[in-house]
Amino acid sequence: MEVTKQFKKANVSDSSKVKQAQEIYVASQWQLIWRRFRRHRLAIAGGIVVIIFYIVALFAEFIAPGVPTKYDVKYNYVPPTRIHFTSEDGFSLRPFVYGYRREIDKETLRRTYVPDRTSKHHIHFLVRGEKYKFWGLWEADLHLFGIKDSGAPFFLLGTDRMGRDLLTRIIYGTRISMSIGLVGVISSFVLGVLIGGLSGYKGGIVDTGIQRLIEFVRSMPTIPLWMALSAALPPHWPPLRVYFGITIILSLIGWTSLARVVRSKFLSLREEDFVTAARLDGCKEARIIVRHMLPSFTSHMIAAMTLAIPDMVLAETSLSFLGLGLRPPVVSWGVLLQDAQNVRTVAHSPWLLFPGLAVVLTVLSFNFLGDGLRDAADPYAR
Amino acid sequence: MATFVGKRLLLMLPTLILISLVSFVIIQLPPGDFLTSYITQLSQSGEVVDEAMIAALQKRYGLDRPWYAQYWLWMSRVVRGDFGQSFEWEQPVNQLIWERLGLTVAISAATLVFTWIVSFTIGFYSATHQYSIGDYFFTFLGFMGLATPSFLLALVLMWIALRYFGLSVGGLFSPDYAQAPWSFAKCVDLIKHLAIPMVVIGAAGTAGSIRILRANLLDELQKPYVQTARTKGVPEFRLILKYPVRIALIPFASTVGWSLPLLVSGETITAVVLNLPTTGPLLLGALRSQDMYLAGTLVMFLSSLTVLGTLLSDILLAWLDPRIRYD
Numbered sequence: 001m002e003v004t005k006q007f008k009k010a011n012v013s014d015s016s017k018v019k020q021a022q023e024i025y026v027a028s029q030w031q032l033i034w035r036r037f038r039r040h041r042l043a044i045a046g047g048i049v050v051i052i053f054y055i056v057a058l059f060a061e062f063i064a065p066g067v068p069t070k071y072d073v074k075y076n077y078v079p080p081t082r083i084h085f086t087s088e089d090g091f092s093l094r095p096f097v098y099g100y101r102r103e104i105d106k107e108t109l110r111r112t113y114v115p116d117r118t119s120k121h122h123i124h125f126l127v128r129g130e131k132y133k134f135w136g137l138w139e140a141d142l143h144l145f146g147i148k149d150s151g152a153p154f155f156l157l158g159t160d161r162m163g164r165d166l167l168t169r170i171i172y173g174t175r176i177s178m179s180i181g182l183v184g185v186i187s188s189f190v191l192g193v194l195i196g197g198l199s200g201y202k203g204g205i206v207d208t209g210i211q212r213l214i215e216f217v218r219s220m221p222t223i224p225l226w227m228a229l230s231a232a233l234p235p236h237w238p239p240l241r242v243y244f245g246i247t248i249i250l251s252l253i254g255w256t257s258l259a260r261v262v263r264s265k266f267l268s269l270r271e272e273d274f275v276t277a278a279r280l281d282g283c284k285e286a287r288i289i290v291r292h293m294l295p296s297f298t299s300h301m302i303a304a305m306t307l308a309i310p311d312m313v314l315a316e317t318s319l320s321f322l323g324l325g326l327r328p329p330v331v332s333w334g335v336l337l338q339d340a341q342n343v344r345t346v347a348h349s350p351w352l353l354f355p356g357l358a359v360v361l362t363v364l365s366f367n368f369l370g371d372g373l374r375d376a377a378d379p380y381a382r
Numbered sequence: 383m384a385t386f387v388g389k390r391l392l393l394m395l396p397t398l399i400l401i402s403l404v405s406f407v408i409i410q411l412p413p414g415d416f417l418t419s420y421i422t423q424l425s426q427s428g429e430v431v432d433e434a435m436i437a438a439l440q441k442r443y444g445l446d447r448p449w450y451a452q453y454w455l456w457m458s459r460v461v462r463g464d465f466g467q468s469f470e471w472e473q474p475v476n477q478l479i480w481e482r483l484g485l486t487v488a489i490s491a492a493t494l495v496f497t498w499i500v501s502f503t504i505g506f507y508s509a510t511h512q513y514s515i516g517d518y519f520f521t522f523l524g525f526m527g528l529a530t531p532s533f534l535l536a537l538v539l540m541w542i543a544l545r546y547f548g549l550s551v552g553g554l555f556s557p558d559y560a561q562a563p564w565s566f567a568k569c570v571d572l573i574k575h576l577a578i579p580m581v582v583i584g585a586a587g588t589a590g591s592i593r594i595l596r597a598n599l600l601d602e603l604q605k606p607y608v609q610t611a612r613t614k615g616v617p618e619f620r621l622i623l624k625y626p627v628r629i630a631l632i633p634f635a636s637t638v639g640w641s642l643p644l645l646v647s648g649e650t651i652t653a654v655v656l657n658l659p660t661t662g663p664l665l666l667g668a669l670r671s672q673d674m675y676l677a678g679t680l681v682m683f684l685s686s687l688t689v690l691g692t693l694l695s696d697i698l699l700a701w702l703d704p705r706i707r708y709d
Contacts, residue, residue: 054698158562218640218683221690223647224665225404228681231669232411315529318651321533322666327496337533349542356534363529 032379033299049365064171065146065154067130068164068331072205075100075163076111081155087120096122100153110348121147121154160339171333175304176332176374177313177381178362180247184312185305188251192258193301197289199259207263212243214256222253226315228322238328246325250315254308261304265297300376308371310363317359331332332357384698390693397689402460405682406453409674421595453524460682466675470580470668478664483683485554486653486660489583490645490687492576497584497591497641498634504588510622512600520592527589532648536582537657539590543578554579554658579656583648594633602626633697642691646684 024032037043056063081096103112109318113126127146134140147154157167198212229249233242269275269321319325320334328335336355340346346353420435442444443455445465482707508517553574564674602608603626607675611621653662661680668677 028559030563040709053433164661212396216397219643219645219652219689220401220404221643221688223650224681227650227665227669228408229411231677232408232674310529318531318533320655321531322651324669340537343537343544346537347544348539350545353534353537353541356531356537359534360526360529364525367525367529 007101012122012130017234027297029379033376036379037130037372037376040372040375043375044073046365046368046372048258050369051360053174053178053362053365056171057178060172060175061134062142063144064164064168065129065156067132067167068169069329070130070168071162071164073163074102075113075153075155075159076155076161077111077221078155078159078163079349080158081153082115083123083156083339087117090173093099094122096120097147097154118151121149121152121340123147133255147295155156157354158349160336161350162346166336166351166354169336170333170358172331173333173336173355175359176326176330176333177316177359179308180243181312181315181366183244184247184250184254184316185308187247188255188308189301189305190259191255193262195255196259196262197266200263201270201285201289203267203270207244210263214259217253217256220253221316222315225253226250226319227322227324230319239326242326243330246316246319250312255312255314258301258304258306261300262297265300266293267297269293299373303370303373304378310366310370313362313366314358387697390696393709394689394693399688401458401682401685401689403453404685405678406456407680408681410449410455412672413675415457452550468668468673468676470673470676470682471521477677478676479661479679479683482659482661482664484688485658486574486646486649486662486684487687488656489554489576489579489660490642493580493584493587493640493645493649496580497587500584501588501591502634503593503633505592505599505630506622506627508592508596509599509603519668524589524592527585530584530585532582532601533655535585536578536652539578540656554660579649579652579658582652582656583591583645586648587644590641590644591634591637594637595630598630598633601627602629631701632699635695635702637695642688642695647690650684 025033037379044301062069078100083093083097085091085093085327087096089226091229098115098117099121101116103114104110105112112378122146124147125145127143127148128141129143129146131139131141155165155167156381157170159165160169180249195210197205226249229252230246234246241290275292278292283292316325316332317337320327320332321337323338326332326335328338329332333355340352340356420479425650433576443452444498447455465474465479467473468475471478504520508520511517521689554572555568556571556575559571562568603622606625608621608626611625612618617623649660650662650665652658653660657663661684665677665680667682668680
């Protein structure tokens with residue numbers, strides 16, 4: 001009895017194993033990649049954070065509780081507002097914030113803000129507030145969350161020197177900071193595939209020359225070079241042009257890592273039988289490259305691109321922080337961090353460092369996601 | 383070995399020429415030539431523009447000639463140690479850069495040594511205690527180090543020092559020594575101030591090195607020769623130190639090549655935040671005021687430094703790793 005049970009059990013697990021093996025056998029390459037990627041928990045978490053950040057970037061106007069240009073010098077350097085659930089009236093499920101009373105220290109003449117217990121504002125979902133133009137197209141005033149009295153202070157992450165809401169500005173900054181990484185990576189991708197592909201496909205003297213060039217670019221200290229190049233952007237350029245100028249400067253140096261991946265893949269694929277077969281069939285070179293070689297390392301390219309994005313984000317932040325990248329009124333995380341340049345200011349209002357937290361979180365998530373993708377890119381490796 | 387070094391030196395020459403070309407491009411980049419901006423600057427501050435001086439400057443820099451002629455003129459002066467004039471400081475670039483370059487080299491070297499010591503200790507620990515709490519902790523710290531921009535780390539450290547210890551960190555010298563000539567006491571003062579810049583600049587590099595050392599050591603530890611030595615009764619600690627560590631250390635020498643540009647990059651921006659009297663703030667100031675001869679020269683020297691460092695690391699590697707052939 002016992003034996004048959006065990007036998008049955010073994011049989012069941014065997015058949016499920018066989019089924020699994022069959023599934024793997026017939027699965028497409030992308031299914032295999034997905035299977036392997038799923039096992040990398042940190043990569044999944046990183047991917048989710050990245051997706052959330054891009055959603056925030058896409059719907060910044062709606063998600064932000066205010067508009068980034070609204071300022072009120074009455075409320076400059078206000079510390080982050082605390083969200084309360086309990087008051088003297090007892091517990092309320094709907095969170096609320098208190099208003100502020102400004103007090104001036106008689107000795108140091110420094111302003112402090114104390115919560116004003118008499119004015120209480122509940123936080124609601126989907127409130128009508130400041131007017132904005134969604135994607136610059138439609139007028140709207142609906143915000144994801146906020147308080148109903150739009151005149152009252154509502155600064156969840158505090159305010160800056162001009163009394164602008166930091167949370168709103170960080171959310172708007174997401175749009176620039178996250179997209180500059182994407183645009184930069186796409187333009188370095190074009191450069192990398194062209195140059196790396198040429199290098200790997202042609203081989204010989206072309207390859208040697210391009211390898212020397214890559215070594216040269218990689219041996220240059222990037223930040224001084226970026227600084228010098230972006231300082232040359234004319235100061236009278238409109239923000240959009242500066243934005244593209246900066247991305248091009250970033251990708252002028254960032255293409256090398258992608259070019260290396262492409263080259264090494266080309267070198268190993270060039271000798272494969274299917275490439276020889278295609279050549280014997282009379283395929284043109286362009287067709288061999290695009291139709292037969294590129295698809296077999298698309299996954300590697302995606303992984304390499306994901307790992308290249310955080311470098312771009314960091315570079316933009318550093319340049320804007322130094323005042324050589326994007327400039328106000330453009331809002332990016334680096335531009336926001338410019339306000340925190342002085343350590344005395346930071347000591348009085350440490351919340352000005354919050355944009356930095358966004359940067360760290362983004363870079364961390366992209367690194368985890370990229371690591372997972374790189375491991376999954378070749379699902380046949382053990 | 384001598385031929386190897388000689389060959390590498392020869393290979394370095396085209397790289398240096400490329401660097402000089404890039405630097406020259408940087409000098410030429412701002413719209414209009416620097417002379418026009420110099421003239422506008424002079425007339426804005428109400429000074430009389432001397433026609434004869436302008437003409438002399440124009441001739442000296444060959445501004446009326448094509449770019450390759452200008453490059454040749456500039457290069458031939460650079461080789462003789464004349465890097466042009468800084469219009470902002472009204473001094474030859476030559477006089478401005480040496481002390482700052484020296485400090486940059488000193489800080490970068492100190493940071494490199496710091497990076498090595500810390501990443502060796504942590505990498506060794508992480509590999510021998512794989513998947514322990516300490517390993518996870520350091521892995522997490524390493525990821526954070528890679529993800530935090532150096533200027534942000536500098537700001538946070540400065541803020542913590544000011545907020546909780548009442549210390550004002552920044553700079554490389556105490557006020558007493560800032561202007562003093564070099565002496566033993568000044569060196570001691572410098573070393574005391576080095577800690578924070580070292581941690582900040584080294585953070586990213588250390589994180590990378592830890593990961594490399596850990597991965598390499600883990601690979602080595604699984605090899606059969608380690609098993610053999612263990613079965614023969616070699617004490618564990620001696621066993622690890624004697625063979626696998628020596629092999630896992632090789633990347634330390636070989637990665638100097640890419641860690642040096644990283645260090646100099648980090649140094650540039652950290653120096654601005656921490657207000658260090660090195661090349662970083664000088665470069666930033668020069669770029670802001672379009673003082674292009676100064677900026678170009680600085681970029682040229684910083685790049686040459688990393689190339690030189692890579693050369694040194696290649697020689698070190700050839701000497702350390704018997705598998706590398708010289709010819």
